[in-house]
Amino acid sequence: MSTAMQFYVSTLLVYTGVWLLGAWGLNLQFGTAGLLSFAFIVFQAVGAYTAAVLALGPQTDNGGFQHYIGGYDLPFPLPLLGAIVVGAAFAIPIGLVALRRLRSDYQAVALLVISIIATNVATNEPRLFNGATGIALVPKPLASWLGVDLITYQWIYVGLVVVVCLLAYFVVHRITHSPLGRAMRAMRDNEYAAASLAKNVIVLRILAFMIGGALGAASGAILVLFIGTWAPSSWFYPETFVFLAAIIIGGTNNSLGIFVGVLLVPIGFAESTRFLPSIGHPGLIDALQWIAIGFLFLIFLWFRPQGILPERKHRYSSEGKLLTVMQLVSRRLPIRSKVKGQAT
Amino acid sequence: MQFVGPAIGFGLVTASILALAAVGFTMQFGVTNILNLAYGEVMAASGFAALIAVGKGLSIWEAMAVAAVFGAVLSFVLNRAVYVPFIRRGTRLFGMVIVTVAVGLIIENTILATAGPNFFSYSLAQESSYSVGPLILTTSQIVIMGIAVACMAAIHGVLRYTKLGMAMRATATDTTLARSCGIRTERIVDAAWLISGAMCGIAGVTLFINTTSFTASTANSFLVVIVAAAILGGVGQPYGAMLGALVIGLTSEIAAAFIDPSYKNVVAFVILVVVLLLRPQGILADITSQREVVA
Numbered sequence: 001m002s003t004a005m006q007f008y009v010s011t012l013l014v015y016t017g018v019w020l021l022g023a024w025g026l027n028l029q030f031g032t033a034g035l036l037s038f039a040f041i042v043f044q045a046v047g048a049y050t051a052a053v054l055a056l057g058p059q060t061d062n063g064g065f066q067h068y069i070g071g072y073d074l075p076f077p078l079p080l081l082g083a084i085v086v087g088a089a090f091a092i093p094i095g096l097v098a099l100r101r102l103r104s105d106y107q108a109v110a111l112l113v114i115s116i117i118a119t120n121v122a123t124n125e126p127r128l129f130n131g132a133t134g135i136a137l138v139p140k141p142l143a144s145w146l147g148v149d150l151i152t153y154q155w156i157y158v159g160l161v162v163v164v165c166l167l168a169y170f171v172v173h174r175i176t177h178s179p180l181g182r183a184m185r186a187m188r189d190n191e192y193a194a195a196s197l198a199k200n201v202i203v204l205r206i207l208a209f210m211i212g213g214a215l216g217a218a219s220g221a222i223l224v225l226f227i228g229t230w231a232p233s234s235w236f237y238p239e240t241f242v243f244l245a246a247i248i249i250g251g252t253n254n255s256l257g258i259f260v261g262v263l264l265v266p267i268g269f270a271e272s273t274r275f276l277p278s279i280g281h282p283g284l285i286d287a288l289q290w291i292a293i294g295f296l297f298l299i300f301l302w303f304r305p306q307g308i309l310p311e312r313k314h315r316y317s318s319e320g321k322l323l324t325v326m327q328l329v330s331r332r333l334p335i336r337s338k339v340k341g342q343a344t
Numbered sequence: 345m346q347f348v349g350p351a352i353g354f355g356l357v358t359a360s361i362l363a364l365a366a367v368g369f370t371m372q373f374g375v376t377n378i379l380n381l382a383y384g385e386v387m388a389a390s391g392f393a394a395l396i397a398v399g400k401g402l403s404i405w406e407a408m409a410v411a412a413v414f415g416a417v418l419s420f421v422l423n424r425a426v427y428v429p430f431i432r433r434g435t436r437l438f439g440m441v442i443v444t445v446a447v448g449l450i451i452e453n454t455i456l457a458t459a460g461p462n463f464f465s466y467s468l469a470q471e472s473s474y475s476v477g478p479l480i481l482t483t484s485q486i487v488i489m490g491i492a493v494a495c496m497a498a499i500h501g502v503l504r505y506t507k508l509g510m511a512m513r514a515t516a517t518d519t520t521l522a523r524s525c526g527i528r529t530e531r532i533v534d535a536a537w538l539i540s541g542a543m544c545g546i547a548g549v550t551l552f553i554n555t556t557s558f559t560a561s562t563a564n565s566f567l568v569v570i571v572a573a574a575i576l577g578g579v580g581q582p583y584g585a586m587l588g589a590l591v592i593g594l595t596s597e598i599a600a601a602f603i604d605p606s607y608k609n610v611v612a613f614v615i616l617v618v619v620l621l622l623r624p625q626g627i628l629a630d631i632t633s634q635r636e637v638v639a
Contacts, residue, residue: 036438097617102624106579108379108441109571110620113613116568124606241445248442283461287453294453297446301430301439 003151010154012267017161018223019246019262024172024255025215026243031252031311032176033208034188036108038240039094039115040216045122045235046090047083047217048224049129052138054079055225062137066130076141080164080221087217088210095206115237123232134231141225157226164222168215169255175211176253184208185253242266245293249300251307260308265293349478351601352594357485359593360492361550365566366573366585367499368543372419374516374580375536377637378427379441382448384567386422386541387548388560389451390415392459394549398466405487407466408549415545416538422447423537431637440637448564455560463557488550495543499582508535516580569596569609572616591615 001009022044029037053070061071074082098110123132141160143153175181187194187201195201224230242265250261269292273285300307369383390411397407430443471482481489503509514522515532523529551566552558573592577584592612599611 034438036441097621102620104437106575106620106624109575110617113568113572113616117610117613117617120606120610124604124610238449241449244442280457281460284457287456290449290453291457294446294449297442297449298426301435301443301446302433305435305439 006151007154010151010158012271013158014154014161014222014226016262016267017158017165018219018226019243019266020165020259021168021219021222022216023243023246023250023258023262024168025212025219026240027212027247027253027255027258028172028175028184028215029208029212030244031247032181032188033184033205033212034104035099035205035208036104037111037209037212038108038237039098039111039118040212040243041235041237041239042094042115042118043087043090043213043216044220044223044239045118045230046213047087047220048230048234049122049135049220050086050217051079051083051221052135052224052230053129054082055138055141056135066133066135066137067127068129068135069127079141079225080218083217083221084214087220088214090217091210091213092206095209099205099209100202112237115240119232119236129230132232134229134234135224136229138224138228138230140228161222164218168218171211172215172255180204180207242293245297247307248305249296249307251309251311253311254307254309257307257309265296269293348598348601350480351598353479353481353485354600355594355597356479357481357488357554357593358597359590360489361547361554362570362573362589362593363492363586364495364543364550365547365570366577366589367496367582368540368547369570370574370577370580370585371499371512371543371582372536372540373574374582375512376423376427376533377437377580378444379437380444381441381567381571382422382444382451383544383570384564385448385451385455386415386418386544387551387566388455388563389418389548390545391548391552391558391563392455392464392560393545394552395464395466404466404468404484404549404553408491408546411545411549412542413545415543415548416541419537419541419544420534423533435637437637452560452564459560461559463559464552465557466553468553484553488554491546491550495546496586499539499543502539503582508532512536569612572613576616576619 022040025043026037026040029035029040053068054072054074055076056068056071057073058071059066059068094111094114098107098114102110122129125131126133129135140153140157146153146156148156183194183199184204184207186197187199187204191201194204220230246261246265247258248261249265250259251257269289273289276285279285365383365387369380372378372380372383393414394404394407394411397410398404402410426443426447427440430440435443468484471484473480473482474486475481501509503513511522511527511532512535514525514527515529515536519529522532547570548563551563555562569592573588574585576588576591577586592615595615596608596612600608603611
């Protein structure tokens, strides 16, 4: 591969990882716990800003051309870990406001409003994160310590993203296959039934919100440490809908399906249009892309609302252990139930 | 203190536009229970329909009538062609929200693709302004307020004194019961979409008149304020939406004058979040049970 191609492919792989982490995070909130989390992009933004100000030096660096709070100059894993912690912590106040007492459709609107408030505040408060211009020159993790050329560094970063994604997959898998995940799905399918079985739905909701938020923050941190800049224009509220499209099209509650959705929607769309000749007025391709996303939503909700790879039905043995596919085959149980909409 | 008068004037105008939009939004929501996030895009489409009408030589007020008809027809068609089939197919609350988001994306970007990312305006003639007490208002602002008051009165009349209004209120309260009392709820739903679409069209044109220059996404960014006003008053409550519009319109403009213009929506939204915390069902609504979508 030529150097340019290597650079392109490695960048694309990092972006895929970022989208995947975010989509898994949103799926925990939307797919597993049934929260219409229209503020999801805020978690990515929180993670990105946190990682940026933890990795950057004090704001007087580089001639003090940008203003931000913090500036701790921390070595690599700490900005990422800090972002994850702050992302999870940030979910608590939002969750308490939006998820505690409201009807689900009001929750959706309240979260949408919170997303817009957050962009407004970040844009209009230059002392917080350099306002509308955003933060730039975030140092690449371990770049000086490794001392390798650009292409090698790109591939090392891809390796890092793969490791983080595998870790995230492990966490998501463990949660969704645990009693906690089962309780969340029960709450999603019937909140009152779950509550009547002594499941605290508020705690469950806020937990789902926190774990999903942590994953979203991780995706933001990895993105900002890679590209080095972050501004309010990167996280306007419609971005959440792109994540949602990836989940619905790929398959809600199916980690592999969501991976397919990410490859199709954000990655496939953005990259396939890159090679189109530029036609019409600036913004036409963008507009056509959004129209296509809209139609994809409708087509999938109509023909295949469960997505390309549907959610697997979980089956448990009499001891309450989750059965593997092999055990199901040996017992000649149907792997997937024909009953629609019962997923616990 | 010299800012207060103009701020209240701007607030009343914003509240009028908001009231038109929020009452339309909430009436449709109350009857059908579909959280229609494509509402802002229907506003934009109607506003652009009025732009074409103005380009054909109609006056802005005639163009507003065109926009009202356009909004009504577009909403009706969207309901019949998209929303009803999805509901019949078994799409529920969450799914329907996403369907409306998808429809909104398609409408907004179709406008963007055909009209381009430019700023547009109705190129109205320079207007004289009047001072009414401490308020300073232009002719079109006064007319916008007049239209809003007239529409609110008309909505009140329809809801209170006609059979259609009574049937609408019945459908909004309990669809099954309304149906078993012999109300043809499908027709009521159609009527709700038509009325809401017409209000939406009028609101779109008034919004674009008031902002002087607009793009394909101007109305969409206003949608959240509309939804905030509707929810503040209690969703599905037309009188609540009027009250919510007044509260949000006035506070946002007064906050713009006293704090910082870029924060005007933030203040309005913070009020919304506080109200939702203290009174989750909105100011005027009773405790609402979760209803299913109605086609």
